[in-house]
Amino acid sequence: MSDLYLVSKNIARNKLRLVLNTFAIIIAFLLFGVLGSINNAFNAGIELSADDRLVVVNKINFTQPLPLSYVEKIRAVEGVKQATHANWFGAYVEGSKIFFAGFAVDPATYLDVYADYLTVESTQRQNWQQNRQGVLIGEKLAQTFGWKMGDRIPISSNIFSNMDGSHVWDMVVEGIFTGAESQADTNYLLFHYKYFIETQTFGSDWVGWIVLNTTDPSLNDQVANAIDEQFANSFHETETSSEKQFNKSFLEQLGSIGLIITSVVAAAFFTLLLIVGNSMALAIRERTREIAVLKTLGFSAKHVFRLVLSESLLLAALGGILGLLLAQVLVQGISQAPQIKNMLPNLVLTSDIFIQAVVYIVVLGLITGIVPAYRAMQLNIVDALSRR
């Protein structure tokens, strides 16, 4: 009779209890999988940011403009490999309530600065660069609206007015870009800066922010200081930080998302420990006589310890894996909703979370099983058999 057979018989002995415990564990790991993915999605901007990329914004605040002339000046700073610029557009499609990011960028240089992040097929890229009204659509955004190559699409802005009095810009889909990694955000569009700046009504020759690559990440601080010093005491002072810092400080403004998520997951696991731990203890207490019999039959104390511990581990694994599978299905489902795509474009259950969960499964199994297993190991045969 193999140990596995014994363990599985034991675990399924009280079917109802098995179902209830498994269910409680499924819920906890489902929460862990979904909330962990959400937390990761919030942090993806930080994780995926390139080490050599710096962001230059107006020192007052990143919503304030910078002069276009700064781009050339920044290109001339020592240690700057290449630089480009972007303007926030506040895009939406008339009639839909779905807002998404749109950037008016310099078509000649923007894709080079983000070469590690975005991938565009080279003919599409050329076509886009040559068409003043051309737009590059992110893969996820294209899916949401069903846009295809060659489509003429009217894009509205909730910030800017077109010179023709409307808020609508007509664009032609010249290409669809994809992210280099699965978590990369592709829920936005890129169109020509010239087309934007020459048709909008709010001043001219200004940009939202400037992005650059340094020749070497070790030069980042030096380059950032050189840029900020150059524009110190000018009308538009700058603040240069690494892409990572920039994304992080933006995220922090939303509030302590990480803390909230960790607290909820911790609360869920805490209740789970109480429920399953107690239930395991009870199950072993109920089987006191059986364990005594096993020992009488010649099972060593260590063997009994192993059997009980395997039982709690098996239970944790059963619920944990089912919970993770459910989380995967759920995450995939909700990441398709347009609102979620817009807010959390990077929502996927990554392998990190899966690995973490496996660690928690083992920990859960050990914690809930260790006391009952120890008791079973220490059990005195005579006492146990005479107990009623």
Add this chain to the structure above:
Amino acid sequence: MFAQITSIISMNIRSIPQRFWMSLATVVAVAVVVAVLLAFLAMANGFRTTLQGSGSDELAILLRTGSQAEINSVLMREQINVVSESPGIARDEQGPLISPELYLIVDGKKKDSQIKANLPFRGIDERGLELRPNMRIVQGRMFEPGKNEIVVGEAIQREFSGFEVGNTIQLGRAQWQVVGVFSAGGSIFDSELWADVRTVQNQFERGNTVQIVRAKLTTPGDVTAIEETIKSDQRLNLDVKTEKAFYQEQSQGVSDLIFYLGWPLAIAMALGALAGALNTMYNSVAQRSGEIATLRAIGFPGLPVFFGTLFESLVLALLGGLLGAVAAYLFFDGLTTSTLGSSFTQVVFRFDMNADVLLNGVILALVIGFIGGFFPALRAARLPVLLAFAAAA
């Protein structure tokens, strides 16, 4: 019958200490679930209270069409001149009661975490102050027109560093002196910096433009006359709504998000706690099967036995619910926090745990207790006497 029910209920409850650890686990599990739910609901409620307390029915807010948030809007002087003559806007001897306001974002630092955060900086004139009767200076004095002076909201002074009265701070290229602190009754304006509109226009190169216009309505809540004016004039690409409606819309997104995040989480966790409660109660029935069989044998019907188990579960859950509610109240109520509002700026708000919120927590606990007790109670009531004796033996 009633006497039978009460006596069995009291038997059940007095036997709880025999299952102390399992019962405690249920109580604590329910408490945790309730506390999590209440924290989310209090957060959603607090955010909503702050924003909705900001809007008045007597004021209208005019923004550029489609801009939705103050920061996205821009209005030219000419548009303001045209629209201010519109019927529906109240006037006094100095002319129409309107307040053109500039709105931009500056950086501040949070006191506790030193995190850089977006703060709203509002340029306003004397008329604008007249339109906000609930706003009062609590420390220092009001800014003087034409000077680089600012007054800051109470929440700003509490949460962000460097805004003590008398301090000089750099905003943009210029130095500004903090001359006063104002209170706007816990509304969103408490999270703002205010200065003279023309001074801000000059310092930030805004020419004659502003972001929005606030206007006093002749009839509170009625903006139709202004809508008519806007429709009839090509130059006016504006949206108009009452201030109340405006802030209601602004609060909807975030408080819905918190609300709709809180409930599913709490329900998922409640299902976990329910599994625990069922476990405990089935165990209670199993442990007392001898007792139950005896009762049935001496003529007790099934119903009192059913109620005995159901009540035991309800009592445990209620205990958990109260424990969770008290803990959440002590820990979260009044806690201040801030997040990004729809204008991309920080909104400071308090967790607000009112009676409605607490009631939700207790109801959730009772639902767990009811379902967690119902099925085990059914089993207890239907337990065949002979089998029960055999099981107990």
